[in-house]
Amino acid sequence: MNVLVVGATGHLGLKITRELIAAGAQVRVTHRASSKPEQIAQLRETGAELVIADLADSASLVRACSGVAVVVSAVQGMRDVIVDGQTRLLRAAEQARVSRMIPSDYALDFFKTPDGGNRNLDLRRELNRAFDGSSVRPTSVLCGAFMDLLALGAMGPDPKTHVYRVYGDPDQPYDFTLTDDVAKYIAAAALDTQAPRMLRVAGDTKSPRELAAVFEEIWKVPVTLEVAGSVADLDAQIERMRAADEAPANPFPLWQRMQYARDMASGRGLLTPLDNARYSHIQPTTIRDLLARPR
Numbered sequence: 001m002n003v004l005v006v007g008a009t010g011h012l013g014l015k016i017t018r019e020l021i022a023a024g025a026q027v028r029v030t031h032r033a034s035s036k037p038e039q040i041a042q043l044r045e046t047g048a049e050l051v052i053a054d055l056a057d058s059a060s061l062v063r064a065c066s067g068v069a070v071v072v073s074a075v076q077g078m079r080d081v082i083v084d085g086q087t088r089l090l091r092a093a094e095q096a097r098v099s100r101m102i103p104s105d106y107a108l109d110f111f112k113t114p115d116g117g118n119r120n121l122d123l124r125r126e127l128n129r130a131f132d133g134s135s136v137r138p139t140s141v142l143c144g145a146f147m148d149l150l151a152l153g154a155m156g157p158d159p160k161t162h163v164y165r166v167y168g169d170p171d172q173p174y175d176f177t178l179t180d181d182v183a184k185y186i187a188a189a190a191l192d193t194q195a196p197r198m199l200r201v202a203g204d205t206k207s208p209r210e211l212a213a214v215f216e217e218i219w220k221v222p223v224t225l226e227v228a229g230s231v232a233d234l235d236a237q238i239e240r241m242r243a244a245d246e247a248p249a250n251p252f253p254l255w256q257r258m259q260y261a262r263d264m265a266s267g268r269g270l271l272t273p274l275d276n277a278r279y280s281h282i283q284p285t286t287i288r289d290l291l292a293r294p295r
């Protein structure tokens with residue numbers, strides 16, 4: 001099968017490209033003229049066919065889509081990329097008679113969270129509406145938070161103080177999938193002509209209380225679980241921070257990260273039911289396995 005990966009120079013895009021090639025697909029990847037040379041070199045090493053395309057340039061996208069059965073997007077950005085750019089990619093795919101597309105969704109279940117609650121996920125929901133009436137069939141791959149964030153200390157207990165501060169119910173389950181496994185599921189869905197409209201997968205699902213216990217076991221130190229407030233308290237804090245930072249220079253300000261935390265703490269973004277069994281050859285990494293890996 002001929003697959004096009006857009007955003008292949010990115011962290012996830014390169015992993016998807018490798019998985020598709022390992023699965024025997026014919027893979028074409030895009031990079032921009034401005035993409036970093038070392039990332040282009042890594043892509044070249046995969047054996048994929050490289051073409052230059054930019055989401056801002058429709059003609060380049062139509063050329064990239066020519067002869068392709070499935071488009072996989074792994075782009076990252078704001079409205080100009082996620083909504084405008086990927087809509088241009090969808091229109092190019094229609095023109096090139098591509099059958100299917102996997103948009104760059106890869107998050108908690110934003111089809112169940114409310115409009116206005118999470119800036120980045122609002123953009124992804126808006127893009128998905130562009131598929132209504134399209135000849136290109138979409139599959140949204142939903143995978144929860146990237147599990148790597150737990151190992152990096154960007155989520156979960158503070159690696160220095162061993163305090164895990166959460167909002168809401170500490171027994172609320174959260175979904176996580178390691179980026180390597182996300183790439184495997186995306187590749188499997190790309191090569192599955194019957195892939196569903198939404199594919200909900202998770203490598204592991206654990207509540208903050210369960211997570212604290214896993215960290216205690218691996219770190220061999222007590223972890224203090226601290227409930228900082230209710231989900232309503234988190235709402236109020238996000239609104240205060242957002243009002244003070246309407247046009248942030250940083251595209252991923254703290255209030256945006258807290259919006260993800262709210263979608264998890266409220267349980268609204270929980271992935272259910274899970275579709276892991278559709279691709280049972282993928283045995284995803286658990287949180288315990290990941291944390292126990294030697295560094």
Ligand SMILES: NC(=O)c1ccc[n+]([C@@H]2O[C@H](COP(=O)([O-])OP(=O)(O)OC[C@H]3O[C@@H](n4cnc5c(N)ncnc54)[C@H](OP(=O)(O)O)[C@@H]3O)[C@@H](O)[C@H]2O)c1
Pocket residue numbers: 006007008009010011012013031032034035036039053054055056074075076077081085104105106107108143144145146
């Ligand atoms: N669930 C989670 O916890 C989680 C965590 C992280 C990421 N994600 C999601 O995973 C997806 C990929 O993220 P990532 O971290 O792999 O992103 P990344 O490393 O920042 O890569 C972004 C890619 O988008 C490309 N791109 C940006 N603007 C473009 C344009 N105008 N035209 C063509 N290509 C463009 C970049 O190309 P250049 O190399 O040319 O810049 C790069 O290949 C996103 O949807 C992101 O939200 C989810």
